[in-house]
Structure formats: structure tokens, C-alpha cells
Amino acid sequence: MLQGVLSNDERHEQMSKALGLPMLKKKNKFNDKWISIVCYGPSLEKTWKQIKYPMVTVSGAHDFMVSKGIVPSYHIDCDPREHKAKMLKKPHREISYLMASVCHPEFWNVLKGKQVRLWHLINGDDLETVAWVTKNHPEGIDSMIGGGSSVGMRAMNVLSALGYRRFRFYGFDCSFVDNQYAGEHLGKQQAKTFVRAGDRVFVTTRQLLQTAIEMEKFIETQDAEVVFHGDGLMQETAKILKQRKQNATGRKLDKREFYGRQPRQNGGFLSHGTKAK
Numbered sequence: 001m002l003q004g005v006l007s008n009d010e011r012h013e014q015m016s017k018a019l020g021l022p023m024l025k026k027k028n029k030f031n032d033k034w035i036s037i038v039c040y041g042p043s044l045e046k047t048w049k050q051i052k053y054p055m056v057t058v059s060g061a062h063d064f065m066v067s068k069g070i071v072p073s074y075h076i077d078c079d080p081r082e083h084k085a086k087m088l089k090k091p092h093r094e095i096s097y098l099m100a101s102v103c104h105p106e107f108w109n110v111l112k113g114k115q116v117r118l119w120h121l122i123n124g125d126d127l128e129t130v131a132w133v134t135k136n137h138p139e140g141i142d143s144m145i146g147g148g149s150s151v152g153m154r155a156m157n158v159l160s161a162l163g164y165r166r167f168r169f170y171g172f173d174c175s176f177v178d179n180q181y182a183g184e185h186l187g188k189q190q191a192k193t194f195v196r197a198g199d200r201v202f203v204t205t206r207q208l209l210q211t212a213i214e215m216e217k218f219i220e221t222q223d224a225e226v227v228f229h230g231d232g233l234m235q236e237t238a239k240i241l242k243q244r245k246q247n248a249t250g251r252k253l254d255k256r257e258f259y260g261r262q263p264r265q266n267g268g269f270l271s272h273g274t275k276a277k
Contacts, residue, residue: 027163041173043230044182173232175202
């Protein structure tokens with residue numbers, strides 16, 4: 001797991017500035033609907049016309065879609081850094097913003113008057129933040145949500161709280177060729193590394209590779225269906241995992257059989273046996 005960008009004290013200070021906004025209320029049961037999660041990887045430039053409602057954007061995919069005249073159903077963000085708030089330049093009154101309380105306070109200025117629902121981000125076994133919420137915001141105990149190290153991973157947990165467990169991903173590439181994102185991004189450029197998936201070699205970063213490893217584990221162990229659109233490291237990994245299971249069963253699998261719950265195999269495809277340099 002990559003180290004967070006803020007200490008817990010810094011995170012709790014930012015969380016305190018969001019208190020007072022309405023909290024996300026979890027559903028009591030799952031539905032059978034699909035929802036599209038729109039990430040900001042470069043393949044989004046080629047797949048955005050295929051995206052179906054309901055849809056949720058993360059990161060810079062929000063302004064990308066709005067600039068195309070497409071208004072997402074939801075937007076999710078959980079990054080505590082100020083530049084993420086500056087990337088959201090086209091807030092829309094019809095979008096429901098499902099925001100982590102740890103987001104930078106500038107977000108609350110950008111989203112003033114919009115539909116905002118908060119949730120408390122919990123990283124792994126961060127009992128310190130659980131204790132902070134219990135003491136300082138007991139009404140938010142039921143709105144604590146865990147998840148992975150990226151907003152794309154975290155979005156599945158937020159949407160699961162709303163009853164979804166069937167996800168279509170767009171722009172969830174975890175790799176790139178020229179540009180790391182589908183458009184402008186104000187964050188720092190990360191060092192490149194290389195990883196092999198099957199017969200293909202992809203350009204990625206440590207953070208993107210970590211996300212791919214987390215997603216690999218998710219689709220092999222969780223009671224959810226996940227489909228990837230576009231082309232990249234994550235999409236190629238999903239194809240290889242599907243082929244691996246087909247070889248093990250000796251028959252062709254449909255999407256429900258592959259992307260539903262299944263036992264963890266010995267060793268992850270990306271987390272073991274790959275070479276990054």
C-alpha cells in the first residue's frame with residue numbers, strides 16, 4: 001500500500017471543516033442494476049460515447065464529460081489535495097456529489113449550493129480515524145467507507161453503499177502511452193515504470209500499478225460484477241484472468257461467471273511474476 005499524502009492529524013483537521021454537510025445514507029440491500037464508473041485514463045477519449053446511465057465520474061472525468069454535454073448522475077472524489085478542487089471547474093446542479101469529508105476545504109466553496117453528500121474515508125485498519133469519527137461526529141459512524149488506494153477503487157465501495165454491485169468501468173486503464181490522463185491534470189507527474197501483462201508491456205506508475213493489483217484482487221474475491229471498456233493494463237489483466245479461469249474449468253465463461261465471486265488463486269497475476277524497471 002502506498003503511503004497517504006496527509007498525516008492523520010492533517011486528515012482529521014480537514015474532515016472537521018466539512019462537518020455540517022448532509023451525510024450519505026447507506027441502503028439496506030443491493031439492487032440488480034449496472035452503473036458506469038467513468039475514470040480519467042487516456043482510453044476515455046475513445047470510449048466516452050459508449051457510456052450508459054446511470055454513471056458516476058471520478059477525478060477529471062467530471063469536467064471531461066460535462067464539456068461533452070453529458071451530465072453524470074454522480075461524482076465521487078476523496079483526494080485531500082487542493083489541486084483536485086481546482087480541477088472541478090464545471091459543477092452542475094443536477095449532479096449528486098458524493099464526497100469524502102477529507103477532501104480539501106476548497107471543494108466546499110466550489111460545490112456551494114450543489115447536491116453534496118459526505119462520507120468518511122477509512123484507510124485499511126485506521127482505527128485512529130474510526131475513533132476520531134466516533135468522538136467528533138457520532139452521527140457519521142454509519143457513513144464510514146473503506147476501499148482501495150485510488151478513487152476508482154473507492155468509488156465501488158461508495159456505490160455499494162447505495163446498493164450497486166455491477167460496475168462498468170471506462171478509463172480505468174492503469175497505464176498510458178503518451179498522456180497519462182484523458183485531459184488536463186494539475187497533479188505532479190509521476191515516475192514511469194514498466195510492467196508485463198501476458199505478451200504486452202505497459203507504461204505505468206507505482207500508484208497505477210498498485211491500483212491494478214488491488215482491482216485484480218477485488219474481481220477475484222468480491223461478490224460483484226466488473227466489466228472494463230477500452231484498452232490498457234487493467235483491461236488486459238482482466239482478459240488474462242478470465243482466460244486463466246476458463247482454462248481451469250475447461251469451458252468458456254460468460255461475464256457473470258467470471259466477474260462474480262470466486263475463490264482466490266495462488267498468487268496474483270500482477271503482484272507476482274511481473275517485472276517492473
